[in-house]
Each structure stands twice: as structure tokens, then as C-alpha cells.
Amino acid sequence: MSQCLTIALTKGRLEKKALKLFTQAGLDCSFMEDKKRKLIFKSPNGEFQFLLVKAADVITYVKHGVADLGIVGKDVLLENLYGYYEMLDLKIGQCRFSVASTEDYVVNDYKRKIIATKYPAVASQHFREKGEDVEIIKIEGSVEIAPVLGLADAIVDIVETGTTLKENGLQIYEDICPISARLIVNKASLKRNKQQIFQLIDQLEEVIEGGE
Numbered sequence: 551m552s553q554c555l556t557i558a559l560t561k562g563r564l565e566k567k568a569l570k571l572f573t574q575a576g577l578d579c580s581f582m583e584d585k586k587r588k589l590i591f592k593s594p595n596g597e598f599q600f601l602l603v604k605a606a607d608v609i610t611y612v613k614h615g616v617a618d619l620g621i622v623g624k625d626v627l628l629e630n631l632y633g634y635y636e637m638l639d640l641k642i643g644q645c646r647f648s649v650a651s652t653e654d655y656v657v658n659d660y661k662r663k664i665i666a667t668k669y670p671a672v673a674s675q676h677f678r679e680k681g682e683d684v685e686i687i688k689i690e691g692s693v694e695i696a697p698v699l700g701l702a703d704a705i706v707d708i709v710e711t712g713t714t715l716k717e718n719g720l721q722i723y724e725d726i727c728p729i730s731a732r733l734i735v736n737k738a739s740l741k742r743n744k745q746q747i748f749q750l751i752d753q754l755e756e757v758i759e760g761g762e
């Protein structure tokens with residue numbers, strides 16, 4: 551009998567899309583329909599269980615081997631580069647990293663800029679690659695208000711529809727890179743459950759390629 555695989559899912563926006571993908575790949579996820587406030591779900595056939603956690607915690611559970619697999623955005627992976635294998639681009643949750651600010655922002659200004667972001671590693675790397683020394687201020691959310699209120703000159707954040715930027719009077723000045731959800735795996739688990747994990751990856755790949 552195959553071992554029960556534990557899969558950590560990012561709660562919220564990605565969760566529904568990920569479950570749809572797993573269902574299309576042949577996993578019966580109907581037991582997730584009436585989930586209420588529960589956070590751990592074991593499939594009736596005992597083949598897998600889902601954990602619902604915050605994005606950064608998906609990586610923590612996978613790193614520590616509590617979860618065999620995880621689904622998390624590339625944005626969060628870029629801030630946490632090590633301790634797991636990134637196996638597959640799931641092509642869901644697609645958005646991008648951008649530099650945005652108010653209309654008076656000057657991209658090539660001579661003064662040292664202050665950048666507010668939830669993603670300090672991504673922001674630092676972007677400006678370092680441009681040869682620009684900036685000050686980074688870490689913000690936990692609602693980053694869009696930082697340039698409006700004068701905390702920062704600009705923000706580095708994820709943009710999906712662009713609605714949040716627009717509604718807060720910001721515009722995009724630079725695109726940094728595209729982002730999408732990835733399947734990550736615990737290193738030891740990949741060795742232990744190689745066949746089972748690669749079979750799941752093959753099934754997912756078939757759905758993803760079929761959808762392109």
C-alpha cells in the first residue's frame with residue numbers, strides 16, 4: 551500500500567485553484583468541499599491529506615518534513631530559497647512583481663530611494679542588479695499606501711489585476727518578473743516516496759500542458 555502523502559496548501563486565493571488542479575489530475579478532493587474552519591483534511595481512501603496554512607508556512611512544513619509536498623507562490627519562494635526542491639510550475643496564481651508608485655515618482659532620480667515591500671530579498675536584488683543602492687522598509691501588507699503617505703518613494707509588490715494599485719492612485723514603473731504557484735517537495739520525502747511523487751507530478755503535468 552502506498553504511503554499517505556501530506557500536501558500543504560496555501561490558504562486563500564491559491565487554495566481553490568490548487569484543488570481544481572488536483573481534481574483534474576485524478577485525486578478525489580470532494581471531501582474538501584464543506585471544510586468550515588478545519589485545517590487538516592485526510593482523504594477517505596487514506597492516500598493523502600491536505601494542510602491549509604499561510605504561504606510562508608507551507609515552506610516551513612515542507613522543510614521540516616511534516617508535509618511531503620507544498621503548493622506556494624514563487625513570490626514566497628524567492629524570499630526563502632533553500633531547504634526544499636521546486637518541482638513544477640503549476641501555472642496557476644499567475645501575477646508579477648513590479649515597482650509601483652505615485653505619479654510624481656522618478657525612476658532615474660539621483661537621490662537614494664526608500665522602497666517599501668513585503669519582499670525585501672526580491673526588492674534588494676532588483677535594485678542591486680540595476681546598480682542602485684536603496685533603503686528597504688519591510689511592510690507586512692497593504693503596501694500600496696506607503697508611497698501615498700510618504701513612508702517610501704515606491705513599492706515592490708505583486709500585481710495581479712492591477713486594481714489595488716489603481717484604487718490607491720499608483721502606477722507601475724518597472725516589471726521585475728512573472729510569478730506563479732509552484733509544487734515543492736521535502737528532500738527526504740522525494741527519496742522515500744519517489745514513485746508516488748513522480749506519478750502525481752506526471753498527472754499534474756498532463757493537466758497543465760492540456761490547459762495551455
Ligand code: PRP
Nearest residue numbers: 691692707708709710711712713714715
Ligand atoms: C496582494 C498584493 C496586492 C494585491 C494585488 O495583496 O500585495 O496588494 O494582492 O492584486 P491586484 O493587482 O489584483 O489588485 P493581498 O491580497 O495578498 O493582501 P495583503 O495586502 O494583505 O498582502
